[in-house]
Amino acid sequence: MTAPQTPTDPIVTLSTLAPGAAVTITFRAQVVGALPPSLRFLSTQGYVTGADVSALPTDDPDTPEPADPTLTPLRPQGPAIHEVPTLSGLGLAVLAFALAGGTLVLLRRRDPAGVNAVR
Numbered sequence: 001m002t003a004p005q006t007p008t009d010p011i012v013t014l015s016t017l018a019p020g021a022a023v024t025i026t027f028r029a030q031v032v033g034a035l036p037p038s039l040r041f042l043s044t045q046g047y048v049t050g051a052d053v054s055a056l057p058t059d060d061p062d063t064p065e066p067a068d069p070t071l072t073p074l075r076p077q078g079p080a081i082h083e084v085p086t087l088s089g090l091g092l093a094v095l096a097f098a099l100a101g102g103t104l105v106l107l108r109r110r111d112p113a114g115v116n117a118v119r
Contacts, residue, residue: 035074045069 012025025046045068046058060070087095 039074041071041073043069043071 010027014023017023029042029044031042047055048058049055057067058070059066060068062070
């Protein structure tokens with residue numbers, strides 16, 4: 001097998017194959033530049049040609065559909081990850097004081113006479 005070493009469509013030349021024979025061609029690809037976040041798969045498909053064969057599309061062996069492109073997942077198939085907002089130092093201090101104040105109000109309601117108040 002031979003393949004060009006330039007960043008173009010790869011061309012692989014095979015010797016004669018026996019009828020019914022199969023061959024697997026593996027290649028590495030590098031995506032240059034940013035991809036849209038919504039892009040989930042990279043689709044690739046080749047074509048087989050020969051002296052006695054018109055162009056036939058390759059097939060993804062992992063699916064039952066004939067002559068379909070191979071889909072390579074680019075990202076995990078879970079839900080999208082979003083940033084969670086956080087509090088600044090001042091926001092955290094305000095929240096702490098608000099929670100402490102709310103706690104004092106609730107404790108005062110449970111002991112309205114102040115019997116258990118610390119003096």
